[in-house]
Amino acid sequence: LALTSTCALAATPIPRLVQHDGRYALLVDGKPFTMLGVQAHNSSNYPGALPKVWAAVKDAHANTLEIPVAWEQIEPVEGKFDFGYVDTLVAEARRNGVRLVLLWFGTWKNTGPAYTPEWVKFDDGRFPRMLGRDGKASYCLSPLGEQTLAADRKAFVALMRHLKQIDEAQRTVIMVQVENEVGTYGTVRDFGPRGEAAFRQPVPAAVLARKKPPVPGAANGTWSEVYGPYADEYFHAWAVASYIEDIAKAGRAVYDLPMFVNNALRDPLEPLAPWKGNFASGGPTYDVIDIYKAAAPHIDIAGPDLYAPQSASVVATLDKFQRPDNALFVPEMGNAAAYARYVYRILGSGAIGVAPFGIDYADYSNYPLGSKRTDKTMVEPFGTIYAAFAPLARQWGQWALEGRTAGIAEGDDRKPQSRALKDWGVTASFREWQFGTMGADAKEEDYPPGTTAPNGGAAFARIGDDEFIVIGQHVRLQFWPTGANDGKRFMFARVEEGRFDAQGRWQMERNWNGDQVDHGLNLPTQPTILKIRLRTY
Numbered sequence: 267l268a269l270t271s272t273c274a275l276a277a278t279p280i281p282r283l284v285q286h287d288g289r290y291a292l293l294v295d296g297k298p299f300t301m302l303g304v305q306a307h308n309s310s311n312y313p314g315a316l317p318k319v320w321a322a323v324k325d326a327h328a329n330t331l332e333i334p335v336a337w338e339q340i341e342p343v344e345g346k347f348d349f350g351y352v353d354t355l356v357a358e359a360r361r362n363g364v365r366l367v368l369l370w371f372g373t374w375k376n377t378g379p380a381y382t383p384e385w386v387k388f389d390d391g392r393f394p395r396m397l398g399r400d401g402k403a404s405y406c407l408s409p410l411g412e413q414t415l416a417a418d419r420k421a422f423v424a425l426m427r428h429l430k431q432i433d434e435a436q437r438t439v440i441m442v443q444v445e446n447e448v449g450t451y452g453t454v455r456d457f458g459p460r461g462e463a464a465f466r467q468p469v470p471a472a473v474l475a476r477k478k479p480p481v482p483g484a485a486n487g488t489w490s491e492v493y494g495p496y497a498d499e500y501f502h503a504w505a506v507a508s509y510i511e512d513i514a515k516a517g518r519a520v521y522d523l524p525m526f527v528n529n530a531l532r533d534p535l536e537p538l539a540p541w542k543g544n545f546a547s548g549g550p551t552y553d554v555i556d557i558y559k560a561a562a563p564h565i566d567i568a569g570p571d572l573y574a575p576q577s578a579s580v581v582a583t584l585d586k587f588q589r590p591d592n593a594l595f596v597p598e599m600g601n602a603a604a605y606a607r608y609v610y611r612i613l614g615s616g617a618i619g620v621a622p623f624g625i626d627y628a629d630y631s632n633y634p635l636g637s638k639r640t641d642k643t644m645v646e647p648f649g650t651i652y653a654a655f656a657p658l659a660r661q662w663g664q665w666a667l668e669g670r671t672a673g674i675a676e677g678d679d680r681k682p683q684s685r686a687l688k689d690w691g692v693t694a695s696f697r698e699w700q701f702g703t704m705g706a707d708a709k710e711e712d713y714p715p716g717t718t719a720p721n722g723g724a725a726f727a728r729i730g731d732d733e734f735i736v737i738g739q740h741v742r743l744q745f746w747p748t749g750a751n752d753g754k755r756f757m758f759a760r761v762e763e764g765r766f767d768a769q770g771r772w773q774m775e776r777n778w779n780g781d782q783v784d785h786g787l788n789l790p791t792q793p794t795i796l797k798i799r800l801r802t803y
């Protein structure tokens with residue numbers, strides 16, 4: 267018996283990120299896994315708070331819960347660790363049939379030290395704060411504090427060691443976020459003695475090799491010589507990323523789970539300019555992803571937290587964070603209904619996962635960042651979409667890795683959008699009735715109900731040369747021949763509506779024809795799944 271269980275243990279592969287031609291999949295139990303995630307509220311990381319979390323996870327049809335583990339709760343007294351909450355969390359996640367992404371709230375949570383233990387928070391001598399340019403102390407712990415780093419690393423390693431002990435056989439925990447929305451508000455870097463000394467050092471070769479200066483500078487030398495007006499921010503990004511690297515590396519040496527950082531964004535649409543107080547300096551903003559890659563090779567992904575709902579901003583951010591060297595992963599986005607349509611865009615783009623934030627029935631509303639609501643009606647816009655994707659979570663991850671997917675979310679301009687899916691194009695249009703075409707002179711009251719705010723979207727998977735799976739809502743789709751099919755005549759061979767069963771097998775419910783295809787494929791309010799086959803003749 268002992269032998270059997272040892273074998274079973276060794277046979278559960280550890281989660282890992284794989285890459286193929288610049289596209290990614292998160293492997294869980296050795297197979298691609300699309301994370302249909304939700305994140306709990308910040309203060310729900312206690313056993314007594316979990317029932318209200320699981321209820322929302324269930325309504326969301328999520329397969330993964332992201333939830334904090336706070337340094338203050340695992341090491342309230344220095345050197346004495348308490349993993350009671352972690353044990354409860356992991357056991358309950360298994361009972362609820364979901365995976366976990368743990369968020370390490372250590373030295374920095376939204377840049378601040380609030381989740382450090384009291385023995386850290388109030389000992390400025392041992393755990394120094396940064397100094398601003400004016401010499402005044404910042405609220406933010408310095409990334410150059412050696413004792414802070416050693417203490418955080420020690421606690422994180424203890425957590426990873428404990429996870430290995432309790433979870434190696436089951437792999438309920440699939441990823442770990444190291445710190446939360448790091449960087450610093452109010453000062454661009456640490457101007458204390460350590461900061462000044464480090465700032466005068468030459469830029470490390472690994473950084474030089476990856477990060478080109480936005481304005482011409484010296485090929486090597488000090489931060490100022492190479493990066494000119496960007497030197498302070500880039501130096502701080504390097505200091506914070508190096509600190510995180512040290513923690514992640516030590517943690518992975520003990521238990522090698524994929525690890526990531528999340529970012530409170532800078533505006534992706536305004537022209538790049540040196541820091542002027544408008545975002546957290548030193549965080550993994552899009553312009554310093556190269557510095558994070560150079561300084562923190564044990565961090566797999568820098569992910570954007572989407573809290574600006576404007577479609578132009580969301581699209582620009584997704585484009586900046588999805589790179590051949592950076593898997594697309596959205597660790598947080600607002601839980602307001604306006605964000606739900608972005609799930610199609612994000613998963614269609616081949617992201618490894620996404621998680622609306624604050625999906626939790628604790629009586630706390632995230633408005634105006636998120637929804638005004640705190641009940642089922644807050645969860646539902648995400649839950650209906652996740653329910654459609656859920657049986658496909660494995661298959662979708664495989665299709666994404668193979669580059670077979672695409673996604674569209676209705677824009678704030680309500681205009682049609684097109685995508686090329688190899689030899690077929692598809693155009694999505696919005697606010698259309700299911701039959702016929704609206705006149706150009708349509709007034710607001712002429713539009714279909716439920717379309718006052720943008721909420722349409724569709725995700726596509728090209729499962730054969732002429733065959734597609736589409737999941738979508740509030741959208742009209744029109745296919746057209748392109749590439750090798752360019753100029754050919756074509757018809758639908760088959761437009762099946764149905765669903766995937768729990769084993770991921772297609773269950774056809776009806777075949778769309780006649781009115782249901784003559785005016786485009788009109789996906790209704792509820793997320794709908796089609797299996798489409800086109801043919802040329």
Ligand code: N0T
Binds near residue numbers: 530
């Ligand atoms: C997020 C969450 C939580 C355009 C806010 C968002 C979470 C943290 N921070 O509920 O605190 O732990 O990661 C920052 C949003 C910045 C405002 C952007 C407005």
